[in-house]
Amino acid sequence: MTGPVPGPDPVLEPVLEMRSITKTFPGVTALSEVNLTVGRAEIHALCGENGAGKSTLMKVVSGVHPHGTYEGEIRFEGEPVAFKDIRASERRGIVIIHQELALVPHLSIAENIFLGNERAHRGVVDWNDTLRSAQRLLARVGLRENPLTPVADLGVGRQQLVEIAKALSKEVKLLVLDEPTAALNDEDSAALLQLILELREEGIASVVISHKLGEIRRIADRVTVLRDGRTIETLPVRPAPDAAPELSEERIIRGMVGRDLDHRFPPRTAYQGADAGRVALAVRGWTVRHPVDQRRTVVDDVSLTVRRGEIVGIAGLMGAGRTELAMSVFGRSYGRYAGGTVEIDGRPAATGTVPDAIAAGLAYVTEDRKRYGLHLDDTVHRNVSLASLPGMRRRGVVDEHEERKVAERYRATMNIKTPTVFEQVGRLSGGNQQKVVLSKWIHADPKVLILDEPTRGIDVGAKYEIYTVIDRLAAQGRAVLFISSELPELLGMCDRIYTMAEGRLTGEVARGDATQETLMRHMTTSRS
Structure with missing residues (x-):
């Protein structure tokens, strides 16, 4: 007697097939003969260095780059498709969530979910139906919020969940997420990844573009690697028991950059100048109030130093006050100054405006390059x-x-x-x-360079290049203050690391004594 015949593997049974996709821009071939197949109930990761073509490929499948602007064939649910715009792809059940969220901050959650897809009868919005439907979708993504809450009142993690609820309102069959956790803290990232896993159990396929290889290995079924606009390989994350071992980060990196990265960080080159070790930046008693609610202290009596040729890190959880400290020191471009001094090379420095800060020798690379840096x-x-x-x-x-x-x-x-x-x-x-x-x-x-999340959303190859630049700047005698949410990055790059929590410094750890556990303990220290 034989058992039941197993059905098709939902990972292998395709919902999306992209064949020989080629896309060019003036002077640049962004995609060349790219192939991608996504299963019906699969989480498929798309990896590659910046500029490899990942986002361009997803803009092709979602109609951002319409049919006729590229070569090749797209099949969805076994049928050839030719999307002329985003609405055409959404009607078939393909929804893309970009890294820059497409929400209107001053509209409510419910209004955002059904924007362009309103619950209306005879041309009039049915608000009762809208609110009921929004409540069901919020429950489905695990977001306990009143549908009437303005999106501006939500953190980035919850806004991501609103975007997914919006996608589910369109009866999504394939969800494309471009760097979904790039701006999230660990807790929000874990919640979002768990939701993607739950959607897979409901039969919804996902394509996840991410540079966080640990997250990819946690949730993805397969990984397709792009390099220089070409498909390099597609690999299973968890092969059959008798096959090769589970896919490693090193193996993914080798496909992305075409070589092994034996060392994620460049070797440090010491500054040899006569003034090596001299304090280049000294911040003393720095205190800043919230720009709107002046009863809130967002930076509280912070004092720190950075020497010439030194890379000093600042670690902290979301909301610890790292960016607020950096922006307020750099020309008081955040909050209401409440006290403290800045010294450059041992002399008091006027940093009351951004031009003053630049003239004094300060530079600030913002964490939001698209909004503030460029x-x-x-x-x-x-x-x-x-x-x-x-x-x-x-x-x-x-x-x-x-x-x-x-x-x-x-x-x-x-x-x-x-x-x-x-x-x-x-x-x-x-x-x-x-x-x-x-x-x-x-x-x-500049004499002092403040770097705020300088590698956020950047692939491992480009990260190494930027790390090399930072090391070169320190070797030339510049002082570098390095803010990062990635503890391995701080451990790999910094000579000393300060920790912050609730707007205050909670620790200072030398490179030789620093571990992720030590930093996390200081980062979670509450005010006394």
Whole structure:
């Protein structure tokens, strides 16, 4: 007697097939003969360095790049499809959630969920139906919020859940998530990953683009690696029991960059100047109030130092006050100053405005490069010169020849992948955008460089290049204050690490004594 015949493996039975996809932009081939197959109930990870073509491929399948602007064939649920726009792909059940969330902050959760897909009868919105439906969708994604709550009142993690609830309202069959946990803390990331696993159990397939390889290994069934716009390989994360061992991060990295990265961080090069060890930045008693609610202290009596040639880290959980400290020191560009002093090279420094801070020798690479660090609609060469325009003037007019020459130099030394320095910055990959931001501040010749999440959303290959740049800056005698949410990054790069919690410094750990456990213990220390 034989048992029941097993049905098709939902991971292998395709819901999406992309065959020989080629997509070009002026002067650039973004995708070349790319193939991708996603199973009906599969979590399929898409990995590759910045600029490998991951987001472009997903914009092709979702209709952002419409049929006719690319070559190749797309089949969905076994049928050829030719999406002319996003609405066409959503009607078939394909929904993409971009890294920059597409929510309207001043509308309610319910209004955002059904925006463009309103619950209406005879042309009039049925608010009772809207609120009931929104409540059901929120329960499905595990979000306990009143549907009337404005989205602006939610943290980024909960906004991600609203985006997924919005996708579920469109009867999604394939969910595409582009760097879904890039801006989330560990708790929110874990909740989101668990939701993706639960959606798989409901038969919803997902394509997850992520640089966090540990998360990929946790949830994905298979991984497709892209490199330079081409499909390199598709690998199972957990092979059959008698097959090769579980897919390692090192194996994924080798496919992404085409080589082994034996060392994730470059060897430190010590600064050999006569003033090595001299305190370049001293912040004393720094206190800042919340910009709206002045009863709240967001940075509380913080004192720290950074020496020439030293990389000093700041570790802390979301809301610890790291970014608020950095922005307020750099020209008091956050909150209400309530006290404290800044010294550069042992002398009091005026940092009351951003121009003052730059003139004093400070530079700040923001964690949100697209909002605060770059003019996305402008060119590479103009972005590079932004922080040092006074030095490029001739008779009150910017010397465009000098501006172009400087940009070309940084294009070469920073390995910025762009067709020309006249390319619009918004068209570059995240890693190359970050190199443009760094170039802008390096050219300003700062004594102290404050880096706030400098590798967020960047692949391992581009990270290594940026780590090398940071090490080179320290070796030249610059002082570097390095803020990161990734503890291995701080441990691999920093000479000392300060920890913050609830706006206060809670510890200072030397490189030789630092472990993730030690840092986390200090980061979770509450106020007495």
